[in-house]
Amino acid sequence: MRFLTISLLAIGLLVSSTVFSADIEIALEAELANTIQAPMIIADDKDASDGKFIWMEGAPVAGGGGQGWAEFIINIPEKGKYALWGYVIAWDGNSDSFWVTWQPADPNEDAQATQNTQFRWGVAQGAAWHWDRINHWLDGGTFDREWEFDTTGEAVLRIAVREDATMLDALFVTSNIKATNEGEASVRLPDDKDRKIQVEGLAVNPKKKIATTWGSIKKQYK
Ligand SMILES: [Ca+2]
Ligand SMILES: [Ca+2]
Known part of the structure; x- marks a missing residue:
């Protein structure tokens, strides 16, 4: 009986780690960004x-924008491809991009300087909060974007203002790059636990260490 139990347990572990390997999912609060630049x-x-x-405060008008950003240090737990979703409001054609x-x-x-359309997110319009998969x-x-990370650890996400008044409430990181709608992607808003992890930085590392490593990342990609 004991052998059977252990065997079933082993099979269960095997199945859960292969067939049902869960997507990596990280829910982030926009306002808890590591840096927010006016x-x-x-x-x-x-x-x-x-x-x-x-947001960059203001009425959605033509012109303006192009200054200010928020940066998030995200711990990538496994190598591979990731997609991003944003919880947004975009009133009209003058307030719908980052x-x-x-x-x-x-x-x-610095996409604000280069205006490289590879990094231009056309945000789905809507006057109520809604999810939008980050595209270029x-x-x-x-087209929906995906990012491939060859290393684990800290990755620096910058959401920069392109047009005034585009609003960002939360972000959802997922290794499910196939999902094209929010149901398939199982997007969710951050809860208290998510916020705690985000505020404390990487669950296992003190904040000071993150700052140090972030410095070395910047140096590396300068
Ligand atoms: Ca626009
Ligand atoms: Ca929020």
Whole structure:
């Protein structure tokens, strides 16, 4: 009987680690970014996750934008491909885009300066909070993005202002790159546990160590 139990346990472990290997999923609160550079700011909204979101404040008007950003240090637990989803509001055609770079999968490029459309996210419009998979809006069309990481550890995601008034409430990182809608991707907003992990940095490392390593990443990709 004991042998049977152990065997079943072993099979169970084998099955769960192969057939049912779960996607990696990380839920992040936009306003808990490691760095927020003005004029991008944190603002209040009772309908936003944890009551706050980030944006470059202003009415959605033509022109403007192009300054300010938020940076997130994300611990990549396994090598491989990842997709990103944003929980957003984009009122109209003048408030529906960001620049997105995620190092080291992306180069250390200031997309606000280079205007490289590879990093241009055309945000799905809507006046209520909704999920949108981060894409690149190229001159020839808009395509879902995926990022491939050859190393584990800290990766630096920058969401930079392109147009005034585009709003970001939360982010969802997933290794499920196939999903094209939020149901398939099992997107979710961060809960208290997610926020705790995000605030404390990598669960196992003190914040000081992250800062040091972040410095070396910047140096490496300069
Ligand atoms: Ca636009
Ligand atoms: Ca939020």
